[in-house]
Amino acid sequence: MSATASTVLTSSVQGRLVTGTEVAITSRQHEFTIDEPESLGGADRGANPIEHLLAALASCTVISYQVWAGKLGIAVDSIDVDLEGTIDLAGFFGTDETVRPGFQGIELGIRVAGPASEADYRRLEQAVAEHCPVLDNLTLGVPVTTSLEVAPAAA
DSSP states (O other): OOOOTTTOOOOOOEEEEEETTEEEEEETTEEEEEOOOGGGTSOOOSOOHHHHHHHHHHHHHHHHHHHHHHHHTOOOSEEEEEEEEEEOHHHHHTSOTTSOSSEEEEEEEEEEESSSOHHHHHHHHHHHHHHOHHHHHHHHOOOOOOOOOOOOOOO
């Protein structure tokens, strides 16, 4: 299938500072809170941004396995993932300019159970590696364009 108007999806998310490091996020009709733990100056009112990044990869991986299992006719009883990312906060806080502010790496462990052969699940693994949108964005990168609007100070 080629990219057409019926296959192209544009997603949008809005974020608004609540207080401290707490951010209110809205996506479609869904609302959730992102915050830093107390050890990083937050109130721990929600998972932090990098935990949400890991959650995005976790959920997209599970969904991709489910979708591609159906497309390939491979039976799956369960799909579980565990992710862990390591970040050196010296990059975020600017205390060491040689350290990048993002993850140094992410480990993604996948457990799939079902009646199919190991070869079928390896074929499924390959299909997911080729088609998982979040995995694609993290491993191949995506252009990000930023713009800043400076609003007048509140009176």
